Amino acid sequence: MTSRTRTAPAPAHESGDLPVSRPDASTVLADPEWWRTAVIYQIYPRSFADANGDGMGDLAGVTARLGALQELGIDAIWLSPFYTSPQKDAGYDVADYCDVDPLFGTLTDFDAMVEAAHARGIRVIVDIVPNHSSDAHPWFQAALTAAPGSAERGRYLFRDGRGTAGELPPNNWASFFGGPAWTRIVEPDGTPGQWYLHLFDSSQPDFDWTNEEVHDEFRRILRFWLDRGVDGFRVDVASSLVKAEGLPDYHPGDDDEMPPYEGRAAVHDIFRDWRRLLDEYPGERILAAEAWIKPLARRADWVRHDEMHQAFNDVLNFWDASALRASIDGALTAFGSVGAPTAWVASNHDGIRTVTTLMFTPAERAGGVGPRTTGIPSYDQSIPRARAMAMLMLALPGSAYLYQGEELGLPEATDIPDAARQDPTFFRTEGEQYGRDGCRVPIPWESEAPSYGFGTTDASWLPQPEIWGRLARDRQQADPDSTLNLYRAAIALRRERGLDAGELEWLPGYAADVLAFTNADVTVLINTGAEPVPLPAGEVLLTSTPHDFTALTALTTLAPDTAVWIHA
Structure with a gap:
C-alpha cells in the first residue's frame, strides 16, 4: 500500500450548495x-x-x-x-x-x-x-361502561384478576415503560373490576388481535x-x-x-x-x-x-x-x-x-x-x-x-x-x-x-x-x-456510485479495529482504533474528518474515529 494517486473532488459545495443528483419527480x-x-x-x-x-x-x-x-x-x-x-x-x-x-x-x-x-x-x-x-379512543371508552364479556371489551385484552378477590394482575408482565403491564378498572357500579393489558403506558390499552x-x-x-x-x-x-x-407469566430464561x-x-x-x-x-x-x-x-x-x-x-x-x-x-x-x-x-x-x-x-x-x-x-x-x-x-x-x-x-x-x-x-x-x-x-x-x-x-x-x-x-x-x-455529499455519491444496490466484500489485512470493505467501485475504511492506519491507493472521494481539498491529495493515513471512501 505504498503507491497512491489521488485527485481532489471538485469543490462544488464550497458555497454550501451541493448539487443533488436525482431524477425528476415523475421518474x-x-x-x-x-x-x-x-x-x-x-x-x-x-x-x-x-x-x-x-x-x-x-x-x-x-x-x-x-x-x-x-x-x-x-x-x-x-x-x-x-x-x-x-x-x-x-x-x-x-x-x-x-x-x-x-x-x-x-x-x-x-x-x-x-x-x-x-x-x-x-x-x-x-x-x-x-x-x-389511547384510552380516549371511543372503543375503549365504550369498553369501560360495558359489562365483562361484552363485545366492547372483546376489542381489548380485559381479564379477571388473580387472587381471592381478583386483586392481583392476571399475569406478571411488565410494561416497556416501567411498572406493571396491567391496570384495574372501576366498574360502572363503583366496584373494583377487571384488568386491562397495556404493554406501554396505562393510557395505551392493547388491542385483542384475535378479534376479527x-x-x-x-x-x-x-x-x-x-x-x-x-x-x-x-x-x-x-x-x-x-x-x-392464555397470556402466561413470563420467566426470562425459559425454553421459549x-x-x-x-x-x-x-x-x-x-x-x-x-x-x-x-x-x-x-x-x-x-x-x-x-x-x-x-x-x-x-x-x-x-x-x-x-x-x-x-x-x-x-x-x-x-x-x-x-x-x-x-x-x-x-x-x-x-x-x-x-x-x-x-x-x-x-x-x-x-x-x-x-x-x-x-x-x-x-x-x-x-x-x-x-x-x-x-x-x-x-x-x-x-x-x-x-x-x-x-x-x-x-x-x-x-x-x-x-x-x-x-x-x-x-x-x-x-x-x-x-x-x-x-x-x-x-x-x-x-x-x-x-x-x-x-x-x-x-x-x-x-x-x-x-x-x-x-x-x-x-x-x-x-x-x-x-x-x-x-x-x-x-x-x-x-x-x-x-x-x-458531509451527509449531502455522501447521499449523492451513494447514488452516483451505486453503493445502494452494490455488494459488500470485506478486505483482508487490516487490524481488528478497522472496518475495510469494497462496495461497487469504492473502498471504505472506518478506523475505530486509537492509532492512524495507512490508506490504500486510489482517489479519495470523501472523508468524515474535515480537510481542505489540497490536503486530501496528500492524505496517506486515516486518523482514529474517521471514515474514508476511496475510488480504487
Whole structure:
C-alpha cells in the first residue's frame, strides 16, 4: 500500500450548495422498487418545524421545509404519529386514526404536504400504531361502561384478576415503560373490576388481535390513508400484536427465548393480509416493521416476499469494529436469505442520538444520558464518530433511515431539567430512566432566529440547548466541512456510485479495529482504533474528518474515529 494517486473532488459545495443528483419527480415516483435502495428521513412532527409559533411542530411546517430535504437528497419521509391524541405518549396514544390532531393541523394540511412532497419526488410514509390505542379512543371508552364479556371489551385484552378477590394482575408482565403491564378498572357500579393489558403506558390499552373486528378496523384505516396518497406505513411495535394463548407469566430464561407478547407466529398472518391490501394500490406502497426480534435470522421472517418490505436493523449504535462487522454480516445474510434489502438504522426518536450514544457502552447508556450522568464528552470529542458512522451506514447496500437532526450532527440534549421532561418512561420509573426527551428536542434551522428557527417565536415544547445556535442549518449550509454537507455529499455519491444496490466484500489485512470493505467501485475504511492506519491507493472521494481539498491529495493515513471512501 505504498503507491497512491489521488485527485481532489471538485469543490462544488464550497458555497454550501451541493448539487443533488436525482431524477425528476415523475421518474422517481414511478420506480417500482424504490424502497430497496431508498434514503428515508424520519420526521418527528412536533419537533421538526413550527409554522404557527405555538411551540409545537406541525404539518404546515413540514411542507415549508421540504425544499431543505430535497436538497439533502432523500427519497422519502417517514412521519411519526400526527393523529388525534391526548398526547400522553407524544401521539403514539391514538384516539382517532383517521384524523389529524389540531396540534399538527388538519387533513387539508396533510393533503397539501403529500402533494408538495410528491411534486419534489419525495414519497411519504406514515406511522401506524396497531398494538394499542389511547384510552380516549371511543372503543375503549365504550369498553369501560360495558359489562365483562361484552363485545366492547372483546376489542381489548380485559381479564379477571388473580387472587381471592381478583386483586392481583392476571399475569406478571411488565410494561416497556416501567411498572406493571396491567391496570384495574372501576366498574360502572363503583366496584373494583377487571384488568386491562397495556404493554406501554396505562393510557395505551392493547388491542385483542384475535378479534376479527380489530382486523376490519385496521383495514379501513389503511385504506383511508392509502386513498389520500401515502406511499406506505411504518408499523409501530409490529412484533407484539399477537400474545401467547392464555397470556402466561413470563420467566426470562425459559425454553421459549421470546417473551409471550413478542414474535408469535400468528402475527405474520396479519401482515400478509395487509400486504395483499397494499398490493391493490399502484406505485408499490410499502410496509416497514419496527420488530426488534433477535436473532436477526428470525427478524427476517417479517420481510419474506408476501409480508413486509422492510424491517429495521439497529446494528449501528456502538463503536467496535469487530462487533460492527459481525452485525453487518448477520443482517446481510439474514435478509439476503429471503431476498430482502437491509434497512439500516443508526438512530430514531426512541434512542439516544448517535453523536452521544457512540461515546458510551450499551451498559453505560442503559438508563439514558442526562443531567446526572458523569463523564459526558465534549461535543468536539463526540462528533467524529457520528460523522464516521454516517459514512459507514450510507456505504452499505440497501436502504438507510436518517432521523431528523442527524444530518446536522445534533447531540443528545442532556441538560433537560426534570420539570421539563414529558416522556412517560421518566415518570413510570420515578426518574430512574431519563426516557427519550433528549433526542426529541426541536431541531435548529436558523442560528439567530427565535427558537433557532424552529418556529416564529421563542416557544419550544422542550427546551433547546445553547449549542443549537452553532449547529443550526443556516450556519452549516455555507460551510463545506459541515456535517450537513458531509451527509449531502455522501447521499449523492451513494447514488452516483451505486453503493445502494452494490455488494459488500470485506478486505483482508487490516487490524481488528478497522472496518475495510469494497462496495461497487469504492473502498471504505472506518478506523475505530486509537492509532492512524495507512490508506490504500486510489482517489479519495470523501472523508468524515474535515480537510481542505489540497490536503486530501496528500492524505496517506486515516486518523482514529474517521471514515474514508476511496475510488480504487
